[in-house]
Amino acid sequence: MKTLSVSVEDTVWQRASNAAAAKNTTLHQMVEGFVMQVAQTGPLNEEEDRKNREALVEALRNCGAVVGERPTRERTYSDRRFHRH
Numbered sequence: 035m036k037t038l039s040v041s042v043e044d045t046v047w048q049r050a051s052n053a054a055a056a057k058n059t060t061l062h063q064m065v066e067g068f069v070m071q072v073a074q075t076g077p078l079n080e081e082e083d084r085k086n087r088e089a090l091v092e093a094l095r096n097c098g099a100v101v102g103e104r105p106t107r108e109r110t111y112s113d114r115r116f117h118r119h
Contacts, residue, residue, distance in 0.1 A: 050097055069090075072086045
């Protein structure tokens with residue numbers, strides 16, 4: 035099992051969480067379902083693979099995620115989730 039981390043703005047997170055709640059699911063389950071749908075399409079040719087990658091990138095962009103972002107050390111440690119105290 036692998037872990038996927040996605041950074042989104044607070045307002046985007048809230049809207050997406052509300053959308054998930056309206057569908058009686060969680061945001062985690064919605065993202066997991068999308069990734070599984072992409073993975074379960076079977077053997078892909080190059081064109082299908084490219085389209086699926088583009089669909090994933092577009093979905094992440096639409097939810098306000100920064101694709102490929104590598105946060106600085108300062109930004110990582112300024113996030114309250116990583117505070118030790």
